[in-house]
Amino acid sequence: MTAMTWQAVQAEALRRIRTREWPPGARIPDEEDLARELGCARTTVNRALRDLADAGLLDRRRRAGTHVATTPVRKATFEIPIIRQDVEARGLVHGYTLLTRAMAPPDAATCRALALPGDVPLLRVVALHLAGGAPFCLEDRWINPVAAPGVEQADLSVTSANEWLVRHTAFSGGGIEFGAVAADAVQAAHLACAPGAALFEIVRTTWAGADPITAVRLTYAPGYRMKTAL
Amino acid sequence: MTAMTWQAVQAEALRRIRTREWPPGARIPDEEDLARELGCARTTVNRALRDLADAGLLDRRRRAGTHVATTPVRKATFEIPIIRQDVEARGLVHGYTLLTRAMAPPDAATCRALALPGDVPLLRVVALHLAGGAPFCLEDRWINPVAAPGVEQADLSVTSANEWLVRHTAFSGGGIEFGAVAADAVQAAHLACAPGAALFEIVRTTWAGADPITAVRLTYAPGYRMKTAL
DNA sequence: CAGTGGTCTAGACCACGGT
DNA sequence: CCGTGGTCTAGACCACTGT
Numbered sequence: 001m002t003a004m005t006w007q008a009v010q011a012e013a014l015r016r017i018r019t020r021e022w023p024p025g026a027r028i029p030d031e032e033d034l035a036r037e038l039g040c041a042r043t044t045v046n047r048a049l050r051d052l053a054d055a056g057l058l059d060r061r062r063r064a065g066t067h068v069a070t071t072p073v074r075k076a077t078f079e080i081p082i083i084r085q086d087v088e089a090r091g092l093v094h095g096y097t098l099l100t101r102a103m104a105p106p107d108a109a110t111c112r113a114l115a116l117p118g119d120v121p122l123l124r125v126v127a128l129h130l131a132g133g134a135p136f137c138l139e140d141r142w143i144n145p146v147a148a149p150g151v152e153q154a155d156l157s158v159t160s161a162n163e164w165l166v167r168h169t170a171f172s173g174g175g176i177e178f179g180a181v182a183a184d185a186v187q188a189a190h191l192a193c194a195p196g197a198a199l200f201e202i203v204r205t206t207w208a209g210a211d212p213i214t215a216v217r218l219t220y221a222p223g224y225r226m227k228t229a230l
Numbered sequence: 231m232t233a234m235t236w237q238a239v240q241a242e243a244l245r246r247i248r249t250r251e252w253p254p255g256a257r258i259p260d261e262e263d264l265a266r267e268l269g270c271a272r273t274t275v276n277r278a279l280r281d282l283a284d285a286g287l288l289d290r291r292r293r294a295g296t297h298v299a300t301t302p303v304r305k306a307t308f309e310i311p312i313i314r315q316d317v318e319a320r321g322l323v324h325g326y327t328l329l330t331r332a333m334a335p336p337d338a339a340t341c342r343a344l345a346l347p348g349d350v351p352l353l354r355v356v357a358l359h360l361a362g363g364a365p366f367c368l369e370d371r372w373i374n375p376v377a378a379p380g381v382e383q384a385d386l387s388v389t390s391a392n393e394w395l396v397r398h399t400a401f402s403g404g405g406i407e408f409g410a411v412a413a414d415a416v417q418a419a420h421l422a423c424a425p426g427a428a429l430f431e432i433v434r435t436t437w438a439g440a441d442p443i444t445a446v447r448l449t450y451a452p453g454y455r456m457k458t459a460l
Numbered sequence: 461c462a463g464t465g466g467t468c469t470a471g472a473c474c475a476c477g478g479t
Numbered sequence: 480c481c482g483t484g485g486t487c488t489a490g491a492c493c494a495c496t497g498t
Contacts, residue, residue, distance in 0.1 A: 005486075018400050031465070041488045046465075062465045062495040072396055076406060077307045080460075166301065170248045176306060179455040180410035180430040198428035200410040206460070225409040230310075230436070235467075261484070271469045276484075292476045292484045 004040035009048035012038065017057060017068055024070045028058075031066075078228050080176065081202075082162075083139070083218070087131040095130030098157045099190070103145075110142045113205050114212035123151060125161045128190050134221070135191045141216040147208050162216075165206075169213055174206035178226070181219070191221045200224045234270035239278035242268065247287060247298055254300045258288075261296075308458050310406065311432075312392075313369070313448070317361040325360030328387045329420070333375075340372045343435050344442035353381055355391045358420050364451070365421045371446040377438050392446075395436075399443055404436035408456070411449070421451045430454045 016022045028034075031049070035042040049066060052058045056074030060066045087094040103121045111118045123143040129136045141161055145152055148169050156164060165171075181201045188195040202218040246252045258264075261279070265272040279296060282288045286304030290296045317324040333351045341348045353373040359366045371391055375382055378399050386394060395401075411431045418425040432448040 018402050020400050024397060030463090042465095043467095043489085044487065046467090047486085050466090060465065061497090063463055063497050064495095065464065070396070071312055072401065074312070075307050075309055077305050079305055082301055082304070167254065170250055172248050174460040175457060176460055177455045177457045178408055178430070180428040180452075182428040196426060196428075198410040198412040198426075200408070204460075222410075225407045227405060227407045230404040230406055230434075260482090272484095273470085273486095274468065276486090277467085280485090290484065291478090293478050293482055295483065 004038055004044065006044045006047040009034075009038055009040060009045055010051060013048060013052060014057075017052075022068050024068050024072070027065050027067050076228055076230055078226065080204075081226070083129050083137055084160075087129065087136060090131065092132035093130075095133065096160055097128045097130070098125070099128055100124060100126035101156060103152075106142050110215050113203070113215045114142070114144065116144070116212060125156055127156075127160070136221055137224075138187055138190050138219045139216060140219070141214060143214045144212050147211040147213040161214075165214060170208055171206045171213055172209050174204060176205075177203045179203075183219075187219050191219065193222050197222050200226070234268055234274065236274045236277040239264075239268055239270060239275055240281060243278060243282060244287075247282075252298050254298050257295050257297050306458055306460055308456065310434075311456070313359050313367055314390075317359065317366060320361065322362035323360075325363065326390055327358045327360070328355070329358055330354060330356035331386060333382075336372050340445050343433070343445045344372070344374065346374070346442060355386055357386075357390070366451055367454075368417055368420050368449045369446060370449070371444060373444045374442050377441045377443040391444075395444060400438055401436045401443055402439050404434060406435075407433045409433075413449075417449050421449065423452050427452050430456070 013028075016028075022028050029037070031042045031045045034045045038045070049058060049060065053060045053066075054075075057069055057072060058066055059069050084094045084096075102124055104124050105118055105120070106114070106116065106122050106124075108118070110122070116122075123145055125139075125141045125143065127139045127141075129139060139161075143151055143161065143165070148165060150168060151164065154164050179201050181199050183191065183193055183195055183197040183199050185195055187193075187199065188197065191199070193199075199222065200220045203215065204218075205215045206213045243258075246258075252258050259267070261272045261275045264275045268275070279288060279290065283290045283296075284305075286301070287299055288296055289299050314324045314326075332354055334354050335348055335350070336344070336346065336352050336354075338348070340352070346352075353375055355369075355371045355373065357369045357371075359369060369391075373381055373391065373395070378395060380398060381394065384394050409431050411429050413421065413423055413425055413427045413429050415425055417429065418427065421429070423429075429452065430450045433445070434448075435445045436443045
């Protein structure tokens with residue numbers, strides 16, 4: 001009975017959950033009992049069930065035991081789209097055009113997002129990504145030169161701002177938001193759609209400790225969808 | 231040296247990545263070397279680095295060793311919003327109104343999503359979720375009665391369709407999509423916005439093996455954003 | 461208080477895939 | 480081939496938290 005891998009244990013647990021042999025809310029056997037029943041070490045059972053708990057299918061607490069979650073799927077992992085890869089994965093050629101690159105005081109939304117006063121000028125970089133020659137995504141980025149020294153001299157028409165930052169700054173955390181916005185005149189012009197069209201938007205902020213590095217707003221051409229399996 | 235937990239090892243590895251002591255692309259020491267250096271078992275190092283690899287920060291291959299990823303953040307986990315919890319987490323009272331409930335042949339998009347022919351009638355359930363009395367989210371759901379026997383008799387005005395399905399069907403997988411759509415007349419009326427307004431939309435499908443159970447389209451009132459930390 | 465999950469250890473064998 | 484990560488085991492102690 002050496003062939004009991006943690007994947008096999010996990011598959012068996014999943015099967016019991018899905019067939020409702022272990023119905024929602026029910027308490028399932030101890031790690032030790034399961035290990036004995038399935039013919040493996042408790043460590044292996046722990047490894048298998050831990051992932052299911054991380055995925056939100058099980059609720060595990062010391063002393064209280066392990067229960068099947070009543071809300072079956074609560075978390076999903078998404079691949080954060082690296083635009084070039086996203087485009088190339090669709091079998092299209094990726095294009096990149098630098099549109100704007102200037103120091104300017106940030107707008108109100110960016111100030112809030114980066115927790116900065118409005119009178120500190122930031123480097124603003126606007127670029128358009130193309131997929132097979134068609135507009136794909138408009139990138140509107142604000143960079144804090146204090147947290148990214150040297151960026152003011154960087155040639156961002158060759159290396160994208162994203163790549164430059166990845167290579168030259170140390171980041172410690174950040175946030176990401178998804179939403180829908182109506183296209184403004186600038187977005188409409190670059191993304192070849194009507195003003196007011198519904199656009200999918202991703203806003204990302206990254207930080208180096210307490211210092212904001214960059215905020216970027218990605219606005220996708222109409223029809224873009226983000227997908228994943230559950 | 232018992233106090234070296236895998237979290238501590240992970241934190242140290244993260245620190246080295248973020249401070250560029252281990253720069254992007256670099257090969258990092260063996261598990262065995264790290265274990266010796268940090269004073270813990272190899273298993274502990276493995277546990278710490280595995281999670282970083284899962285998160286996309288490290289690239290691990292047998293024989294080739296472990297390398298720091300050149301694209302730092304590639305995956306993020308999102309909590310799939312359970313609407314009632316989402317509303318209550320905002321400190322608002324959740325309301326639920328059943329609007330429609332009828333057997334009907336599905337529209338073309340739903341047929342494609344569920345891989346069903348268009349001549350099989352499905353149960354359609356449309357409901358409005360309220361947050362603090364204001365429209366929050368419109369739920370447009372199609373249910374396959376073959377995969378969810380008994381649903382035609384269920385009282386979905388008390389129990390939400392989602393809860394009923396969770397409790398009575400076995401699901402094995404599914405998919406989820408995010409996007410932006412312009413409000414149609416029905417959506418505009420129920421969500422108290424202008425027709426054409428940009429709405430955030432989530433489409434989920436769930437399956438029991440090869441049989442489709444349900445497809446649900448959630449359309450959120452303007453301004454809704456999905457957020458997570460990186 | 462005591463049962464249950466969380467984690468560490470030391471050792472072992474295996475699977476993959478660069479050299 | 481053989482170095483490296485992937486995993487299993489048996490045993491141990493600890494940290495919660497419900498009874």
